[in-house]
Amino acid sequence: MEGLLEFVSNLTPAQMLAYFWPFFLLDMIRYVFLEIILISSYFFKKYLNKAKIRKARHTLFRSKPLVSVIVPGKNEGKHLAKLVSALENQTYQNFELIVVDDGSDDNTPYICRQLQAKGKIDVFIRNEIRGGKASAANTALKFSKGKYIVHVDADSHLASDSIETILLPFFINSEIGAVGGDVRVANAEDSFASRLQSIEYLKTITSGRTAATEMHILRIISGAHGAFRCDVLQQIEGWDVGPGLDGDITLKIRKLNYRVVHEPKAICYTNVPVSFKKLAKQRYRWDKSMVRFRMRKHIDILKPNANFRLSTFFSVAENILFNLFFDIKWIVYFIFMLLTSTENLGYILIINYFLYFLANCIQYFVAMAIVGEEQQRRDGLLALFLPLMPFYTGVYLRIIRTYSYLMELLHKTSFDDAWNPWKVSKIAKRENL
Amino acid sequence: MRTPFYFSRNNAASPLAAVGTFNLAEISTYDLASISCFLVDGKSASEAIDNIGAIRQHDNPLIYLKPIVLIGNMNTLIKTVEENVDHSASVEQFSPEYLDNLSASFETINQWIDAIPDVATVSDSSSRFKTLRLMASRDLKITPYYTVEHHNGFNYPKLKPLFAKKDNSIERTLEFLEQQQLITAKLKRRAHFCPHCDCAFLNFKETCPDCQSDNIETDELIHHFKCGHTDSAAKFKHFNKMQCPKCDNDLKHIGVDYDKPSTFHECNECSHTFQDPRVLADCYNCHRTMEPDNLDLRDINEYEVSALGKNAAIFGLDALFTSILSTDLNLYAQDEFKNFLAVERSRIKRYKLSQSSIALIHLGNLESLFETLGKKAEQVFKELSVVFKSVFRESDVISARNESVFCVLMTETSETNANLAISRLSASVDDLFKTNSNIDLLISSAIYNVVEFDSLEDQLDLFLAEKSSL
Ligand SMILES: [Zn+2]
Ligand SMILES: [Zn+2]
Ligand SMILES: [Zn+2]
Numbered sequence: 001m002e003g004l005l006e007f008v009s010n011l012t013p014a015q016m017l018a019y020f021w022p023f024f025l026l027d028m029i030r031y032v033f034l035e036i037i038l039i040s041s042y043f044f045k046k047y048l049n050k051a052k053i054r055k056a057r058h059t060l061f062r063s064k065p066l067v068s069v070i071v072p073g074k075n076e077g078k079h080l081a082k083l084v085s086a087l088e089n090q091t092y093q094n095f096e097l098i099v100v101d102d103g104s105d106d107n108t109p110y111i112c113r114q115l116q117a118k119g120k121i122d123v124f125i126r127n128e129i130r131g132g133k134a135s136a137a138n139t140a141l142k143f144s145k146g147k148y149i150v151h152v153d154a155d156s157h158l159a160s161d162s163i164e165t166i167l168l169p170f171f172i173n174s175e176i177g178a179v180g181g182d183v184r185v186a187n188a189e190d191s192f193a194s195r196l197q198s199i200e201y202l203k204t205i206t207s208g209r210t211a212a213t214e215m216h217i218l219r220i221i222s223g224a225h226g227a228f229r230c231d232v233l234q235q236i237e238g239w240d241v242g243p244g245l246d247g248d249i250t251l252k253i254r255k256l257n258y259r260v261v262h263e264p265k266a267i268c269y270t271n272v273p274v275s276f277k278k279l280a281k282q283r284y285r286w287d288k289s290m291v292r293f294r295m296r297k298h299i300d301i302l303k304p305n306a307n308f309r310l311s312t313f314f315s316v317a318e319n320i321l322f323n324l325f326f327d328i329k330w331i332v333y334f335i336f337m338l339l340t341s342t343e344n345l346g347y348i349l350i351i352n353y354f355l356y357f358l359a360n361c362i363q364y365f366v367a368m369a370i371v372g373e374e375q376q377r378r379d380g381l382l383a384l385f386l387p388l389m390p391f392y393t394g395v396y397l398r399i400i401r402t403y404s405y406l407m408e409l410l411h412k413t414s415f416d417d418a419w420n421p422w423k424v425s426k427i428a429k430r431e432n433l
Numbered sequence: 434m435r436t437p438f439y440f441s442r443n444n445a446a447s448p449l450a451a452v453g454t455f456n457l458a459e460i461s462t463y464d465l466a467s468i469s470c471f472l473v474d475g476k477s478a479s480e481a482i483d484n485i486g487a488i489r490q491h492d493n494p495l496i497y498l499k500p501i502v503l504i505g506n507m508n509t510l511i512k513t514v515e516e517n518v519d520h521s522a523s524v525e526q527f528s529p530e531y532l533d534n535l536s537a538s539f540e541t542i543n544q545w546i547d548a549i550p551d552v553a554t555v556s557d558s559s560s561r562f563k564t565l566r567l568m569a570s571r572d573l574k575i576t577p578y579y580t581v582e583h584h585n586g587f588n589y590p591k592l593k594p595l596f597a598k599k600d601n602s603i604e605r606t607l608e609f610l611e612q613q614q615l616i617t618a619k620l621k622r623r624a625h626f627c628p629h630c631d632c633a634f635l636n637f638k639e640t641c642p643d644c645q646s647d648n649i650e651t652d653e654l655i656h657h658f659k660c661g662h663t664d665s666a667a668k669f670k671h672f673n674k675m676q677c678p679k680c681d682n683d684l685k686h687i688g689v690d691y692d693k694p695s696t697f698h699e700c701n702e703c704s705h706t707f708q709d710p711r712v713l714a715d716c717y718n719c720h721r722t723m724e725p726d727n728l729d730l731r732d733i734n735e736y737e738v739s740a741l742g743k744n745a746a747i748f749g750l751d752a753l754f755t756s757i758l759s760t761d762l763n764l765y766a767q768d769e770f771k772n773f774l775a776v777e778r779s780r781i782k783r784y785k786l787s788q789s790s791i792a793l794i795h796l797g798n799l800e801s802l803f804e805t806l807g808k809k810a811e812q813v814f815k816e817l818s819v820v821f822k823s824v825f826r827e828s829d830v831i832s833a834r835n836e837s838v839f840c841v842l843m844t845e846t847s848e849t850n851a852n853l854a855i856s857r858l859s860a861s862v863d864d865l866f867k868t869n870s871n872i873d874l875l876i877s878s879a880i881y882n883v884v885e886f887d888s889l890e891d892q893l894d895l896f897l898a899e900k901s902s903l
Contacts, residue, residue: 103694113709123706127654127694134661135694139654142664143706237679241661
């Protein structure tokens with residue numbers, strides 16, 4: 001302990017930077033300073049737009065456009081009764097509920113037909129042959145009559161003003177083509193793993209996506225809760241096949257020069273994996289598709305006039321570097337430290353831990369500022385778990401991410417996504433989508 | 434030798450010289466047993482139907498059970514009328530030999546009629562019983578005849594003339610007889626009927642579950658694997674081939690590059706989309722529209738007389754009680770009963786330790802009871818057999834001479850106790866009928882000491898004679 005204090009007090013600013021460059025040069029700037037500035041800008045704009053927001057709400061309730069709430073999925077019947085009652089409690093009521101059952105092999109069709117007979121579901125389409133997520137969402141889109149499409153996962157719980165809130169941005173800015181809702185953890189109390197995920201969601205979704213919106217670089221709208229202008233969805237002709245579904249459609253919308261924004265006040269709660277093992281599996285799947293849609297399919301975003309082979313090669317190389325940099329820098333850093341300051345390695349790790357812990361605390365309080373009082377009361381005690389976050393994000397998630405990136409780059413494993421029937425995956429793989 | 438007669442209600446002359454006319458108005462002037470069959474003129478269908486009805490709806494078994502032959506020109510005979518009778522022939526066919534053959538062929542039926550006890554004096558008013566007798570006399574298997582002429586879509590032509598009204602009484606009668614196990618049913622067809630008017634002519638239609646319009650269209654969904662595009666099949670039609678409107682690729686092989694995940698319907702009236710159309714049924718008779726679940730689903734059966742029914746057809750419906758008793762109580766045959774009686778008598782005589790008694794019981798008015806109770810008869814008879822069971826003990830031996838005369842050997846029972854038991858039986862039976870109907874079952878009985886009881890037959894005759902002299 002004394003040694004640690006002595007080590008710290010003897011550090012010059014230059015040494016400080018030399019020892020802890022990843023934190024000071026990258027993480028602190030990106031996740032602390034920049035985020036504080038962007039979130040402040042969010043609050044400031046919100047303050048300035050107060051009248052506009054009020055007017056937007058007024059317009060929404062006066063024009064009352066029909067909204068199609070679409071719920072595509074497989075074996076989701078058990079969640080539907082809850083979803084239906086959450087919809088019944090919505091402040092905005094002019095919606096139709098469209099459920100597409102993508103080849104369920106449980107009692108989902110029975111449950112849906114019961115709900116349909118009671119008038120709780122407006123359109124129910126049962127696809128005997130499973131077609132995958134994109135096809136199910138496109139089927140729902142085909143039968144949608146609404147001006148806006150709200151995509152909801154059957155197992156997410158919508159807050160009562162969630163549909164109203166997610167629609168407001170369309171009435172504030174006509175350039176907006178899609179709005180992402182805020183996804184929060186419903187089962188935070190369940191386990192250690194779910195508590196850590198709860199903090200993670202607040203950091204990466206609530207404040208992370210709000211900040212991304214401020215920078216106009218929001219890349220993803222969660223399938224659990226997202227709203228789209230129907231005409232925009234029709235222009236991009238719905239969802240494409242493939243695992244990176246949520247990010248995929250967002251990028252297609254951006255390519256048409258529509259804005260895509262995150263609305264942190266349109267809340268839906270979702271259940272997250274309660275064990276670290278299940279969580280690892282979930283993240284492995286997500287991370288692989290992330291690599292795929294960024295590097296393979298939408299390569300033109302990064303390299304608009306992509307030429308034949310050579311340029312393709314360079315852009316791929318460039319992207320791999322860019323995307324992997326944040327994830328491999330810690331390996332480089334660790335090896336570097338191991339070689340240059342072996343005797344102080346212990347101190348360096350402790351100080352690093354302390355710095356990241358501090359950063360997590362700041363991020364947590366920023367997120368808490370956005371979520372509002374009710375959620376603050378709910379999640380206040382989560383702060384006690386903050387000391388564990390550096391291990392969770394810095395070690396656990398990082399290992400999974402690195403592993404899945406490597407796997408995805410080496411083999412095109414994500415085409416074998418369990419969600420897509422093999423026929424669809426086979427075609428996607430052959431066509432190199 | 435029986436001979437055919439030409440049947441007439443107004444003394445019209447027989448078209449056949451060799452055949453005499455039977456005038457229904459002067460029924461007492463004929464020897465009914467000597468008539469082999471009635472010839473009914475088929476020139477006019479309605480006239481023929483009236484005549485056939487007059488025969489079958491008569492209550493004299495010598496009239497209504499008689500074979501009927503429809504005569505006329507073979508080409509003009511109406512099929513539906515032909516189905517109602519036993520035989521049909523054209524006038525030209527009739528020669529003396531043909532008439533003899535005809536009479537001979539009906540001999541079995543006529544002999545069956547002759548076997549009816551007191552056939553010359555009885556009259557059958559119950560259409561149920563008449564139905565049973567008509568079927569039994571011919572050993573008739575009656576099969577449903579499907580027709581648009583009757584609004585329930587079928588009938589039993591051979592039985593039709595028995596019933597004056599054109600309603601569902603034939604079905605009800607057959608149902609009743611089947612319940613009583615007098616006839617047996619075999620399912621021929623299961624059919625839907627309008628619950629309001631019994632009509633079988635229904636139009637089933639697929640309708641929109643929202644507005645019930647039957648103006649709906651059916652379409653298929655197509656899912657293009659490569660781009661995930663999913664839309665109705667019509668959107669993929671491109672001249673002579675199938676092309677994806679999203680990615681412009683050709684769709685060639687189902688299952689390889691596309692599939693059809695489902696079909697759906699769209700309502701042209703209210704534009705509702707659905708996969709499960711609501712099926713409704715329109716009745717052609719009363720014009721109501723109904724859910725299929727609310728329709729009557731009934732069995733249309735073929736019927737045959739059971740062994741029990743054959744017996745009942747000759748001897749009367751009250752034989753039913755015996756059959757119920759014999760399944761509920763252990764009824765012994767008369768011969769077995771006599772053996773038990775002999776053994777018991779010698780046992781008592783030898784040991785002189787105890788007494789056993791014999792009870793003879795006569796149930797007076799079973800037949801009228803059966804007619805009054807109708808459908809409820811079986812249930813009442815069942816309860817009656819429960820009363821019998823409760824009064825007698827396992828060790829008692831019960832036998833029936835016929836459906837209304839019973840002999841009971843009551844072992845280890847004094848005459849006093851036997852009398853007590855019988856009065857308990859009478860009291861219970863009275864109770865039963867007080868709660869069930871306003872008629873009574875007349876019970877008469879006699880108690881004897883086994884030792885003094887000589888011959889079962891003699892004592893029974895004596896008992897029945899004494900009873901009727903009262
Ligand atoms: Zn296509
Ligand atoms: Zn309709
Ligand atoms: Zn009807």
